[in-house]
Amino acid sequence: MSESTGGDLVLEIPTDIHSISGAVDYVLSRCSSSEVSARKLNLNFRVGLTEALANAMMYGNDHDPSKSVVIEVVMGRDHVQATVRDQGSGFDPGSVPDPTLPENLTRSYGRGLFLMRELLDELWFNDCGNEVTLILRAESCSTFEGGASA
């Protein structure tokens, strides 16, 4: 994992799913100055960032260890923001089915994007779908308020 300047925090990590947990822990450790509550950081932001990194490595970079994932973090007073970019060709986020529909409930995959949408305040993809930006605000009324659209 390498760190450089640019945003508040910019990390480039190799495609290795075993590195996700450590990278997320490190980013969260750097967000303590935000007004976003610790509980929301540890659930909403942790889930969102973990899922974004997993999607980037597994589907974006197709587990290719020669490819990397870049995380850019901006720590605002009233929000935290992370942009995750992979080296894949992207995907259409609108094509991912709702995992809570009865016909999808017993699938063993397909819940990551759904959780990101539910737990973050904003979720934005670039045009080709290989970059996602997650925003979590301090002023959401409840720990689990989110409902991002993308």
Place this chain on the structure above:
Amino acid sequence: MSFQVSKVNDVTVIEVEGQLIVGNRNELKKKVLEKIELGEQTFVIDFANTAYIDSSGLGVLVSLSKKIREHGGELRLSSLSEDLRTLFELTKLDTLFQIAEDKERALEGF
């Protein structure tokens, strides 16, 4: 992640410690599948010491539940923290699993 495996009567109890996430989910899957191959049918997976489960971890639980049912068995979950329960509720997986307050209650009625 690590896990403790024990047997209570005929029920295999697996206590997950740490995080059940994309990087380690297959360890749990492998352990349960080994037990199924040995003829075990009833399982409790306890999350009293589990900090976090990601979507891949949730997916493994769904997959294991199906596999156990195919072999005529049953999987119950127990001791979800408030945050973990929220993830199950958001994904509606709370409707798919029998979830007990603690492992003792999960073991009742097997």
